[in-house]
Amino acid sequence: MTASAIAASTETAAQPGSGQERELVVFLLGGELYGVAIKQVREIIPLQAITRVPQTPEFILGVINLRGRVIPVIDLRSRLGLPVMERNPKQKIAVADLEQYTVGMLVDGVSEVLQVKEDQVEPPPSNLIGADSEHVIGVAKHQGRLIILLDLPNVLSRRD
Amino acid sequence: MGFEITADDLKVFLEEADEQIQLLEEDILKLEQAGDDEQLLQGIFRAAHTLKGSSATLGHQRMADLTHKMENVLDKLRKRQLAINSHIVNVMFKCLDILRILKEEIATGQAKDIDMYGVLDDLQGIVAEGGGAQMAAGSEPEIQARGQDLDPLILGLVSASIAGGKKVYDLRFNIDSTSAMPSVRAFQVLLSLGDAGEVVFSQPSQSEIEEEKVGLDVRILLATLEEAQAVKEIASSVSEVFLSGMREIQLPAAPVEPELSPERPEAVGQTAAASAAKAAAAASAAKKSSRTVRVDVEVLDNLMNLVGELVIDRGRLTQIAGTLSQQDGGDLAQDLSRTSSHIGRVTTDLQEEIMRARMQPVDNLFKKFPRMIRDLAQSFNKEIDLIIRGEETELDRSVIEEIGDPLMHLLRNAIDHGIEYPAERRAAGKSQRGQVLLEASHEENSIVITVRDDGQGINFHKLKAKALEKGLISEEHSRRMDEHDVLNLIFAPGFSTVDKVSEISGRGVGMDVVRSNIERLNGSIEINTEAGKGTEFRIKLPLTLAIIQALLVDFAGNTFCIPLTSVLETIHVTPSEINTIKNTEVIVVRGRVLPLIRMRREFGLEAEEKKRDRFPVVIVTLGPRQYGLAVDSLVGEQEVVIKSLGKFIGEVAGISGATILGDGSISLIIDLPSLLENIGK
Numbered sequence: 086m087t088a089s090a091i092a093a094s095t096e097t098a099a100q101p102g103s104g105q106e107r108e109l110v111v112f113l114l115g116g117e118l119y120g121v122a123i124k125q126v127r128e129i130i131p132l133q134a135i136t137r138v139p140q141t142p143e144f145i146l147g148v149i150n151l152r153g154r155v156i157p158v159i160d161l162r163s164r165l166g167l168p169v170m171e172r173n174p175k176q177k178i179a180v181a182d183l184e185q186y187t188v189g190m191l192v193d194g195v196s197e198v199l200q201v202k203e204d205q206v207e208p209p210p211s212n213l214i215g216a217d218s219e220h221v222i223g224v225a226k227h228q229g230r231l232i233i234l235l236d237l238p239n240v241l242s243r244r245d
Numbered sequence: 246m247g248f249e250i251t252a253d254d255l256k257v258f259l260e261e262a263d264e265q266i267q268l269l270e271e272d273i274l275k276l277e278q279a280g281d282d283e284q285l286l287q288g289i290f291r292a293a294h295t296l297k298g299s300s301a302t303l304g305h306q307r308m309a310d311l312t313h314k315m316e317n318v319l320d321k322l323r324k325r326q327l328a329i330n331s332h333i334v335n336v337m338f339k340c341l342d343i344l345r346i347l348k349e350e351i352a353t354g355q356a357k358d359i360d361m362y363g364v365l366d367d368l369q370g371i372v373a374e375g376g377g378a379q380m381a382a383g384s385e386p387e388i389q390a391r392g393q394d395l396d397p398l399i400l401g402l403v404s405a406s407i408a409g410g411k412k413v414y415d416l417r418f419n420i421d422s423t424s425a426m427p428s429v430r431a432f433q434v435l436l437s438l439g440d441a442g443e444v445v446f447s448q449p450s451q452s453e454i455e456e457e458k459v460g461l462d463v464r465i466l467l468a469t470l471e472e473a474q475a476v477k478e479i480a481s482s483v484s485e486v487f488l489s490g491m492r493e494i495q496l497p498a499a500p501v502e503p504e505l506s507p508e509r510p511e512a513v514g515q516t517a518a519a520s521a522a523k524a525a526a527a528a529s530a531a532k533k534s535s536r537t538v539r540v541d542v543e544v545l546d547n548l549m550n551l552v553g554e555l556v557i558d559r560g561r562l563t564q565i566a567g568t569l570s571q572q573d574g575g576d577l578a579q580d581l582s583r584t585s586s587h588i589g590r591v592t593t594d595l596q597e598e599i600m601r602a603r604m605q606p607v608d609n610l611f612k613k614f615p616r617m618i619r620d621l622a623q624s625f626n627k628e629i630d631l632i633i634r635g636e637e638t639e640l641d642r643s644v645i646e647e648i649g650d651p652l653m654h655l656l657r658n659a660i661d662h663g664i665e666y667p668a669e670r671r672a673a674g675k676s677q678r679g680q681v682l683l684e685a686s687h688e689e690n691s692i693v694i695t696v697r698d699d700g701q702g703i704n705f706h707k708l709k710a711k712a713l714e715k716g717l718i719s720e721e722h723s724r725r726m727d728e729h730d731v732l733n734l735i736f737a738p739g740f741s742t743v744d745k746v747s748e749i750s751g752r753g754v755g756m757d758v759v760r761s762n763i764e765r766l767n768g769s770i771e772i773n774t775e776a777g778k779g780t781e782f783r784i785k786l787p788l789t790l791a792i793i794q795a796l797l798v799d800f801a802g803n804t805f806c807i808p809l810t811s812v813l814e815t816i817h818v819t820p821s822e823i824n825t826i827k828n829t830e831v832i833v834v835r836g837r838v839l840p841l842i843r844m845r846r847e848f849g850l851e852a853e854e855k856k857r858d859r860f861p862v863v864i865v866t867l868g869p870r871q872y873g874l875a876v877d878s879l880v881g882e883q884e885v886v887i888k889s890l891g892k893f894i895g896e897v898a899g900i901s902g903a904t905i906l907g908d909g910s911i912s913l914i915i916d917l918p919s920l921l922e923n924i925g926k
Contacts, residue, residue, distance in 0.1 A: 155911060
């Protein structure tokens with residue numbers, strides 16, 4: 086994990102059990118809810134034409150023009166090891182702004198922005214093993230639903 | 246290791262240090278040539294002093310120590326107690342090299358293992374030598390005791406005080422280098438001495454102290470009625486400040502009344518005029534510096550990106566205005582189209598201005614070379630003059646960054662292989678000193694950088710023989726080569742004509758790397774040589790890396806840009822014209838056999854191609870080779886703004902970046918060097 090990734094993940098994982106709140110952007114992916122810290126998300130944009138870049142890993146879908154900036158878009162499903170889905174117009178691109186780079190993530194849809202209390206957040210369940218566990222920093226329970234909290238700096242680190 | 250300083254301050258310090266070190270290098274070099282120049286010496290001393298002050302503030306002890314020792318030597322030079330010679334220059338350059346390493350240490354926060362003792366001893370030796378030489382002429386203390394090192398105006402004040410029955414003491418202080426507030430300490434000294442008499446002069450001055458422009462040395466001239474012992478006690482009363490020297494100034498003769506001497510007023514007048522001129526120069530320098538600001542390159546890049554967005558919006562706005570006036574045609578629609586065309590003009594101007602802001606004179610790069618040439622010439626025992634021309638020519642800063650290494654290599658070659666030894670030159674009827682010219686100039690939309698020497702030229706037979714020996718060409722091939730082909734052998738990978746491996750050429754960097762670096766910048770390099778007369782390398786570079794002329798082509802449903810500088814021509818080919826040699830498809834164009842590269846296949850994009858009667862092929866040139874790129878269709882020529890694919894995607898073989906086309910879609914820019922790297926070799 087890079088230094089910034091550690092910094093960012095410890096920040097979001099701060100003091101479980103305390104009364105503090107964290108604000109999450111929640112999106113859909115393969116029927117499950119995933120959450121990332123709102124300040125790591127720059128904006129959500131509709132799916133648009135993605136220009137494929139040859140000779141790059143499969144999970145990099147290509148680049149898009151974000152108001153004059155060229156930014157890469159990844160398939161978050163394939164990055165997290167979920168089955169890849171045919172593209173459809175309901176899909177959105179969540180643009181993540183990390184210290185090192187801005188990256189678009191293709192998600193199935195965006196559900197909402199919500200606040201969860203720190204005491205609603207639990208560490209990742211131990212049955213999450215393999216590549217997936219390192220991308221998850223915890224699970225939040227909110228009104229009977231489970232939201233998987235992603236360690237975005239880790240998900241978007243390029244050490245494939 | 247770490248320093249207690251904010252990241253911003255550190256950045257400022259590093260930039261400043263960079264500048265001061267570069268300035269020192271240039272000026273020391275000039276001083277060596279000029280021998281003795283008051284203004285240069287003062288400038289050098291000031292730069293070293295600034296460095297010393299800021300490194301001490303930062304708490305970098307070794308840097309502060311080194312600059313302090315350098316300052317000692319410079320001080321002796323300034324006071325004419327030493328004369329500049331090549332030994333001093335060599336030692337000073339060594340110091341600068343170490344300073345650069347130390348600066349790197351500060352930048353990276355990682356301690357570097359360097360041995361400074363050798364150079365510190367050298368500095369000490371020079372200072373001692375200077376002191377020794379001085380003894381014969383009249384020792385330093387004596388000069389100072391007579392106040393001869395003082396400005397005439399101060400001297401006047403001193404003599405007035407002495408005439409008034411006071412004693413004037415010359416006091417030197419050192420402030421503890423660990424002191425947290427050197428300026429406060431200096432101020433305390435000033436205050437306590439001020440109580441005992443009148444401070445005639447202080448260095449740094451009171452206002453400099455108030456502005457915290459304080460090094461670790463303070464000099465004060467105090468006019469007082471007190472006895473030496475009393476002054477000494479007062480002077481030693483401030484903590485963290487040590488009195489390092491004290492003597493009474495005794496003027497050699499009674500001060501001459503200005504009215505009595507006919508020469509005196511004139512002299513004073515001159516001094517006043519000189520100091521007025523100096524003040525004016527300083528003021529204009531200050532004015533000039535206040536008219537420029539340092540801008541982070543990232544800010545410029547961001548500005549460029551923002552303008553890019555504007556350019557795209559401008560296109561849309563024009564479109565909307567057009568549609569609206571067709572539908573409506575009313576006043577409002579006309580208003581909109583007028584406004585949008587105005588925005589268009591402003592955007593174009595804005596784009597140009599920002600491009601200009603990214604341009605830098607090549608001087609920033611060229612000024613690094615004189616020192617290198619001097620050192621190289623010395624180590625080769627050759628006599629060489631470097632002539633620099635056109636240093637005011639401006640280039641995009643990213644090009645300047647990239648072109649440094651190739652130029653350094655060409656200059657090294659000129660000295661190592663080009664220029665002959667003095668004896669050989671004399672025997673050939675040439676002047677003993679060789680000349681190397683480094684020149685930048687404009688040529689249409691490009692910049693041309695020329696490196697020319699008046700040396701022995703390139704020996705074709707030797708070149709050919711070497712290439713044969715290294716197995717780079719076959720016997721049969723060598724017979725068919727014309728002069729141009731032979732010269733181009735220099736750029737073949739693994740080629741080197743050095744008979745003896747010297748320190749300089751043994752670096753494993755060849756001309757092939759030089760050429761590929763230049764080609765990566767969308768530039769080209771050309772050689773001209775004449776036996777006995779010399780060799781010339783001409784590098785042609787685009788004005789900027791941000792915008793290129795490109796040929797737009799389509800394949801696999803995408804539009805790609807090919808840098809136009811590499812495109813020779815476009816042709817149409819039918820399947821029957823394609824032959825196969827060793828599993829490689831080739832086509833014959835004007836008698837030359839070129840590898841045919843199917844771009845779809847090369848990029849792994851839908852390798853299945855429609856069966857077609859004819860398809861377009863773009864003939865590109867890279868170094869000595871030509872290739873044919875098979876595409877689906879040709880779109881046209883266009884100026885495109887290059888954008889990076891970003892750190893996340895990183896380097897991609899065959900792609901150098903992307904651009905946004907007028908309709909907002911993205912087109913990838915093909916990088917020929919990396920695309921063709923493994924083809925046809």
